[in-house]
Amino acid sequence: MKTEQTLSTLMFSELDLNETSNSTFNKLVLKTVDEVLSSLGNNCKTAIYHYIETECAIPIAEIPNRAQEFSNALQNLFGTGAVLIEIEIMKRLSNRVPDFKFSPGKSSLSLKTYLSSLSSFL
Numbered sequence: 646m647k648t649e650q651t652l653s654t655l656m657f658s659e660l661d662l663n664e665t666s667n668s669t670f671n672k673l674v675l676k677t678v679d680e681v682l683s684s685l686g687n688n689c690k691t692a693i694y695h696y697i698e699t700e701c702a703i704p705i706a707e708i709p710n711r712a713q714e715f716s717n718a719l720q721n722l723f724g725t726g727a728v729l730i731e732i733e734i735m736k737r738l739s740n741r742v743p744d745f746k747f748s749p750g751k752s753s754l755s756l757k758t759y760l761s762s763l764s765s766f767l
Contacts, residue, residue: 670767673741674709674734674760681733696722709764712757731756738763 682690697703701718708715719727734756739745745766747759 667764670764671706671709673738673767674763675706677734677737677741678708678715681730681737684733693719693722709760712760713755716756735759742766 679690682693685693694705697708697715697718698705701714701721703711703714703718716727716731719730723730735747735754738759739747742763745763747762749755749758
């Protein structure tokens with residue numbers, strides 16, 4: 646699948662610190678999502694991307710900026726298990742950006758609030 650090839654070739658080491666922070670954020674999130682979905686197996690990852698693009702009309706490249714819709718797509722696929730995937734995404738992002746500290750405060754922890762805060766930080 647074309648999307649799979651594009652994302653699988655994106656390496657974290659390719660992030661250019663001279664790029665705009667939005668571009669860096671997008672690459673960081675896409676790479677991390679790809680890694681987490683890859684941990685489910687290549688066929689599963691391909692099926693998830695296909696579902697997200699065709700059934701949910703979310704281009705893969707827009708996942709970082711459409712976090713709530715991405716989260717909803719995962720919930721449609723995995724039910725309550727989707728939260729485990731989201732937590733793994735946040736955990737890996739936290740490992741990649743150790744200076745970023747997230748505290749959800751009174752709001753509940755969600756992928757959308759985490760990515761929004763991370764985007765502002767970068």
